[in-house]
Amino acid sequence: MKRRLIAAVVSLFLLAGSQAGLAATLKVGATPVPHGEILERVTALLEERGITLEVVEFTDYVRPNLALQDGDLDANFFQHVPYLESFNQDAGTSLVALAGIHIEPLGVFSEKVASLGELPARASIAIPNDATNGGRALLLLQEAGLIAVDPAAGITPTIFDITENKLQLRFVELEAAQLVRSLPDVHAAVINGNYALQAGLNPITDAIFLEGAESPYVNVIAVRAGDEQRPELQQLVEALLSDETRAFIMEKYEGAVVPVF
Template sequence: MNFKKTLVAVAAAATFFSSAALAEKLSVAATPVPHAEILEFVKPTLAEQGVELDVKVFTDYIQPNIQVSQKRMDANFFQHQPYLDEFNEGRGTNLVTVAGVHIEPFGAYSNRISSLDELEEGAVVAIPNDPTNGGRALLLLQKAGLITLEDESKITATPRDIAENPKDLEFKELEAATLPRILGQVDLALINTNYALEAGLNPTEDALLIEGSDSPYVNILVARPDNKDSEAMQKLADALQSEEVKNFILENYEGAVVPAF
């Protein structure tokens, strides 16, 4: 065996394992589409910068915040600011925004009708049961002229806040993740875009009603006050707001997800 080559190989291996040991790990909770997909896209870039990104996929809107708050994970990427504010207030947590990344225009879908004009009196409408997304759904229905709220700008409105309901629509409040699965059981369902995409719905083609790109519900990277300014977290924030991610979003989601930076 060539002794010099052996030494070179040993040195290279030592350098590799030393670099791996020095890589800072960053765990992020995310819903599958598009959040986890975007995080997987930036993973190689972060690896080059010495950050090992560990993406854990969740299918609900509760555990990602609980996991970060309890320091089981470093950050999450799945929610917008109104939802985070409501969660912090209701749960006594103190999670904070690190960076805004994209908007997922909220939409209304149906397997029974092809136009809102076909919505009959007494039709059953399903909306998310969490305050911010439920309110977001009602605001969208109000914008379409189907209902009027007592406070026309209340982002946490519930069906109890409806002042006028000309078609006497019946509202069912259900967990956001279940809405695509019950689409065939109701006349209309207002679904968060991440869940719509997971269910194979194309928001720009299938939604009967959809928010504009001026929606205030920007999806955000969230962490804790103790780690939001860490070098690894800032590298992740920079990667998520990069030109590469903007192009990835535009090319892969065709208007169903819109960059917010």
């Protein structure tokens, strides 16, 4: 009898431990600004729900997806859906967007000119070298009236899809994380919002041309396919979509990061 009672108690203990472990810790990869800062902001909200959030910072756009696919992370927060879909296709990963959180407007920055109208003929323009952000940059430059691209290229045009380039602009394709460093060497650079903020640039005040808030490039929490219903990941999304998080984003970034909820 005593032996059965002990066995029952041990079983209950193990079950409780397993359930606690399910929601005990979440390891989420993120680029430092603004994603890491936003995640740090919800740490306390998750602790109230019994979840410890561990933020793992990355400074590039490749390793956080590979780490998630390999099971080293439970989720990541740094990318928009077009990039995620392109990465899945190229790398053979099976990652999915769990929830959209915010938009970081893409901007044109320069240390040499104060406006697009000051760009000289054959000016050098640095853009991201990945297909989705590079295409996004070219579409932004088209919106600014500097170039035209073939509509058949959709949302991922390349420099080979440029059909009009009156200033004969020269494009320098670089890894997104290197674009800020390129500013002294080029006439202008099209820089992702997170890297601009990380370098101390405010897209609202420092960009000479800025993407509109209606952009379709919403930054998302990404997870492995099949993990969408994990309770602790649902709790993470709930915390990120809270009124507290929205207020933090609006106050902290003053329009340089725009919540979509």
